[in-house]
Amino acid sequence: MTTALPQRDDSAVVRFCGDSGDGIQLVGNRFSHEAVRSGNDVATFPDFPAEIRAPAGSTAGVSAFQLQFGTDRVYTHGDQADVLVAMNPAALKTNFARLKDGGVLIVDSDAFTRKALAQAKYDDDPLKAINASRARVIPISMSALILEAMRESDAKRRDILRSRNFFALGVVYFMFGRDCDDIIEWINTKFVSDPLAMTINRQAFMTGYAYAETLELIAWKVPAAVQDNSTPQRTITGNEALSLGLIAAARLADLDLVFGCYPITPASDILHSLARERDDDIVTFQAEDEIAAITSAIGASYAGALGVTATSGPGMALKSEALGLAVSLELPLVVINVQRAGPSTGMPTRTEQSDLDMALFGRSGEAPLPVIAPRSPADCFHAVIEAARIAIERMTPVILLSDAALANGAEPWCPPDLAALQPIRPGFAKSQLNGENNNTAFHPYARDDRLVRPWAIPGTEGAQHCIGGLEKSAIDGAISYDGDNHQVMTDMRLDKINRIRHDVRSFDFLGHQNEKDLTARCGQLLLVSWGSTFGAVRRAVLEAINRRLAIGHLHLSWLNPLGEGIERILNSFEKVIVPEHNQGQMTRRLRCEYLVDAKVLPLMKGRPFSHAEITSTIRSTIG
Amino acid sequence: MEPSIQSVVARPKTRKDYQSDQEVRWCPGCGDYAVLAQFQKMLASIGARKEDHVIVSGIGCSSRFPYYVDCYGLHSIHGRAPAIATGIKLANPRLTVWVVTGDGDGLSIGIGHLLHALRRNVDIKILLFNNRIYGLTKGQASPTSPAGLTTRSTPAGNGDAPVNAIQLAIDSGATFVARVRDTDTSGLKEVLEGAAGHRGAAFVEIYQNCPVFNDGAFNKPNETSFALYLKAGQSLIVNDDEVLAFTSKGEPCLRAARGSRKYVHDPADRLNARRLANLDGGGLNDASLPVPFGILLKVDETVHHDTVRRERRKSGGLEALQQRLGAPIGSQGESKIESDLDMRRIA
Numbered sequence: 001m002t003t004a005l006p007q008r009d010d011s012a013v014v015r016f017c018g019d020s021g022d023g024i025q026l027v028g029n030r031f032s033h034e035a036v037r038s039g040n041d042v043a044t045f046p047d048f049p050a051e052i053r054a055p056a057g058s059t060a061g062v063s064a065f066q067l068q069f070g071t072d073r074v075y076t077h078g079d080q081a082d083v084l085v086a087m088n089p090a091a092l093k094t095n096f097a098r099l100k101d102g103g104v105l106i107v108d109s110d111a112f113t114r115k116a117l118a119q120a121k122y123d124d125d126p127l128k129a130i131n132a133s134r135a136r137v138i139p140i141s142m143s144a145l146i147l148e149a150m151r152e153s154d155a156k157r158r159d160i161l162r163s164r165n166f167f168a169l170g171v172v173y174f175m176f177g178r179d180c181d182d183i184i185e186w187i188n189t190k191f192v193s194d195p196l197a198m199t200i201n202r203q204a205f206m207t208g209y210a211y212a213e214t215l216e217l218i219a220w221k222v223p224a225a226v227q228d229n230s231t232p233q234r235t236i237t238g239n240e241a242l243s244l245g246l247i248a249a250a251r252l253a254d255l256d257l258v259f260g261c262y263p264i265t266p267a268s269d270i271l272h273s274l275a276r277e278r279d280d281d282i283v284t285f286q287a288e289d290e291i292a293a294i295t296s297a298i299g300a301s302y303a304g305a306l307g308v309t310a311t312s313g314p315g316m317a318l319k320s321e322a323l324g325l326a327v328s329l330e331l332p333l334v335v336i337n338v339q340r341a342g343p344s345t346g347m348p349t350r351t352e353q354s355d356l357d358m359a360l361f362g363r364s365g366e367a368p369l370p371v372i373a374p375r376s377p378a379d380c381f382h383a384v385i386e387a388a389r390i391a392i393e394r395m396t397p398v399i400l401l402s403d404a405a406l407a408n409g410a411e412p413w414c415p416p417d418l419a420a421l422q423p424i425r426p427g428f429a430k431s432q433l434n435g436e437n438n439n440t441a442f443h444p445y446a447r448d449d450r451l452v453r454p455w456a457i458p459g460t461e462g463a464q465h466c467i468g469g470l471e472k473s474a475i476d477g478a479i480s481y482d483g484d485n486h487q488v489m490t491d492m493r494l495d496k497i498n499r500i501r502h503d504v505r506s507f508d509f510l511g512h513q514n515e516k517d518l519t520a521r522c523g524q525l526l527l528v529s530w531g532s533t534f535g536a537v538r539r540a541v542l543e544a545i546n547r548r549l550a551i552g553h554l555h556l557s558w559l560n561p562l563g564e565g566i567e568r569i570l571n572s573f574e575k576v577i578v579p580e581h582n583q584g585q586m587t588r589r590l591r592c593e594y595l596v597d598a599k600v601l602p603l604m605k606g607r608p609f610s611h612a613e614i615t616s617t618i619r620s621t622i623g
Numbered sequence: 624m625e626p627s628i629q630s631v632v633a634r635p636k637t638r639k640d641y642q643s644d645q646e647v648r649w650c651p652g653c654g655d656y657a658v659l660a661q662f663q664k665m666l667a668s669i670g671a672r673k674e675d676h677v678i679v680s681g682i683g684c685s686s687r688f689p690y691y692v693d694c695y696g697l698h699s700i701h702g703r704a705p706a707i708a709t710g711i712k713l714a715n716p717r718l719t720v721w722v723v724t725g726d727g728d729g730l731s732i733g734i735g736h737l738l739h740a741l742r743r744n745v746d747i748k749i750l751l752f753n754n755r756i757y758g759l760t761k762g763q764a765s766p767t768s769p770a771g772l773t774t775r776s777t778p779a780g781n782g783d784a785p786v787n788a789i790q791l792a793i794d795s796g797a798t799f800v801a802r803v804r805d806t807d808t809s810g811l812k813e814v815l816e817g818a819a820g821h822r823g824a825a826f827v828e829i830y831q832n833c834p835v836f837n838d839g840a841f842n843k844p845n846e847t848s849f850a851l852y853l854k855a856g857q858s859l860i861v862n863d864d865e866v867l868a869f870t871s872k873g874e875p876c877l878r879a880a881r882g883s884r885k886y887v888h889d890p891a892d893r894l895n896a897r898r899l900a901n902l903d904g905g906g907l908n909d910a911s912l913p914v915p916f917g918i919l920l921k922v923d924e925t926v927h928h929d930t931v932r933r934e935r936r937k938s939g940g941l942e943a944l945q946q947r948l949g950a951p952i953g954s955q956g957e958s959k960i961e962s963d964l965d966m967r968r969i970a
Contacts, residue, residue: 252941281938292736295706296710299679299708300713303711304715307710322700325700414951416948417945418951457715458676459718464673464694464695464696465695465696479645
């Protein structure tokens with residue numbers, strides 16, 4: 001099966017869409033996997049509704065999966081699709097705008113019945129109205145073709161028709177010259193317990209592939225980057241990377257991991273994957289509510305494990321009292337917030353970055369804590385290890401801000417050499433017992449030069465103590481309502497967090513000049529990103545640098561404390577723009593910390609920025 | 624953890640050994656003092672290693688308890704102590720974990736956590752100090768205040784029916800349930816030692832007098848004659864000449880001691896524990912039937928951390944995780960983003 005395809009040293013964007021029950025996420029993931037396997041870089045964006053199965057054929061029930069794959073680095077899942085596969089009229093209706101002008105539209109024409117058109121609220125057949133310059137429409141009678149291909153089969157008509165997604169996958173495989181061996185092998189393994197489904201899906205896939213070959217439906221081949229030994233063989237989603245990173249962190253610290261969690265979209269997959277990894281040092285606990293999820297994790301940390309909880313915005317709101325307790329107790333704790341569109345229930349499956357203010361300030365009293373944000377799905381692995389390292393070594397709760405786009409999106413991943421990672425060192429208090437002379441009082445709030453207190457876990461002889469949410473006397477930890485002491489403790493808690501900035505890599509910079517060569521106002525425009533906006537901003541800035549613009553990109557990994565050196569970078573540019581999925585939370589932070597006239601570029605549409613949106617801002621600002 | 628030689632030699636034996644250096648700050652005459660003393664005596668009598676006991680509390684007068692005992696203590700936030708204790712027990716099942724709570728902390732803001740800790744049979748011992756009033760916030764009605772009680776928040780009388788704590792505990796799945804009065808020294812000894820020795824979720828309701836805001840809450844008329852002290856294997860004699868019995872429909876009643884088929888108390892019988900718990904509707908509703916004290920229920924069931932542990936496999940540390948992830952590729956071990964591709968593209 002070697003068909004000569006035109007090679008483009010480039011990338012392609014494919015978007016699959018259909019009913020929630022059509023298996024769109026499955027084929028999207030398989031196609032991504034194949035792209036990675038064959039050496040492309042990939043970024044994916046699953047885009048699905050919160051409802052499990054809205055009525056079939058309705059626009060509310062449309063599920064989509066978009067990916068960009070490329071020879072070189074791919075930073076985003078792509079702005080608009082080169083190829084759009086729409087399995088029914090509702091999918092076409094909700095996704096057609098995502099197809100670029102002149103792109104290829106593949107539809108299952110058998111699904112465009114009068115009833116289905118009416119359900120999607122189309123008056124006429126929309127396919128007829130698409131003119132040739134807008135899109136090249138390829139209607140394929142998918143249902144009829146697979147029924148025909150399997151007419152000898154004993155399988156029920158309904159079961160055969162459920163394999164339409166594999167037919168469509170076969171078509172797209174051919175279009176991009178993908179090798180079929182791996183997907184066939186995968187189908188054989190995946191459906192090993194259901195031989196009928198195995199046969200149907202395999203046959204549907206091959207029928208689609210052969211049909212595309214017959215029609216010579218050729219897109220282009222996206223060649224692999226020059227093969228070297230660093231070619232990743234797997235993809236990883238943000239939520240998977242967080243789960244694996246947590247296990248790695250616990251083992252680097254030689255601690256048990258106790259993960260307390262209450263189900264919430266889009267964080268639940270972390271619980272699912274950790275529950276599968278339960279081991280004698282990995283404990284998962286599905287708590288009765290968000291508060292029990294975090295308080296059980298606090299209890300676990302008090303007893304000497306790495307306590308972790310994960311949630312999304314509404315759950316984060318419920319946890320805020322307990323977070324304040326963790327700040328007061330000065331115990332290790334990792335709190336993951338996979339942000340989604342809010343306020344309140346908002347749009348549970350859609351992405352947003354609007355919990356930054358809550359992470360930084362959303363507690364009663366002065367309750368500072370470190371906040372870190374991963375920039376890509378794979379970066380979640382390292383970010384959560386860093387979060388755990390700071391939590392354990394600095395005795396503090398740490399918030400990790402992920403988001404729905406990172407959580408479900410995937411990218412290729414090279415597993416790290418775990419043995420080469422720096423071990424995490426808990427500062428456990430030592431047993432204080434000296435025979436009968438056990439009179440040396442243990443001081444739970446005595447601090448070292450980093451202002452870190454000892455982690456005295458139950459079971460440690462001679463270190464018995466009681467701590468709580470009441471203000472504590474500095475050093476001995478006894479209850480204290482003394483005003484001078486409260487001032488000291490408040491300052492100490494802040495200073496302790498601020499000192500972390502000396503020991504972490506809290507940002508990185510890329511610009512028309514190296515960071516060390518920056519001078520005041522030497523550049524025209526600085527774009528600042530944090531979290532998942534990294535990809536779109538990085539790509540747009542790279543293009544602008546190639547156009548010889550005096551531009552820079554500052555990406556913040558630690559959002560609290562902010563790193564030293566940020567101020568100099570901000571002052572090296574005439575203008576500062578912060579694209580973020582909120583109304584300016586990081587922008588306000590930079591303005592207030594550094595007195596810089598930063599402007600926000602807000603996007604609150606439940607989807608990530610496209611690089612075109614960033615590029616157009618760059619153009620309108622500095623040309 | 625292996626006990627060291629010193630700790631065996633130095634094992635404390637008296638109540639004083641379990642007193643912390645913190646000044647006790649309850650009101651004079653508060654029932655909490657008696658419970659604290661009996662608790663410390665109990666630790667001495669079981670020869671507790673103080674570093675292996677943890678007391679977790681929430682918010683309220685009773686929740687200051689852990690400051691006064693020389694073991695590990697965690698004074699947390701309102702109502703959440705059972706959830707914190709669950710986490711402690713998951714992290715280190717070898718610890719003996721106590722929860723000290725009150726009628727506001729445990730039965731109002733924290734009732735959800737209480738119920739779930741009991742139904743999971745988490746191996747913790749919950750002491751609920753019931754004074755039928757909010758003390759620390761200065762005298763509002765609590766979930767166990769009797770209907771009609773006049774308080775600062777219910778000047779026209781409390782309109783809500785009270786919660787029956789022991790019935791709730793039994794129905795939630797607790798495996799050890801007892802009730803005792805703060806003034807009952809021998810009762811406290813028996814019940815606290817029973818709870819200490821129980822493996823599973825133990826729930827002890829302690830009738831505790833608040834002399835400031837709800838003095839005499841438990842001094843019903845002829846209360847002594849109406850207290851029913853449960854003893855395993857014994858029939859339940861009330862008023863010297865009557866016994867507690869159950870009708871064929873399961874309704875409790877008092878019958879002449881002579882000639883009646885006596886009910887013999889068996890704490891392993893959950894159905895009868897339920898009937899006993901409801902004798903007087905929590906000590907408030909029916910003055911014609913006695914208020915039960917003592918150990919109502921004690922059964923052995925699988926505890927929560929064993930359920931979790933059963934599913935667990937032997938961990939292989941970092942090496943096993945590496946295998947699970949796949950061999951490290953190149954020296955990068957990073958997301959592609961971390962590589963210098965960016966710079967290559969610019970060059």
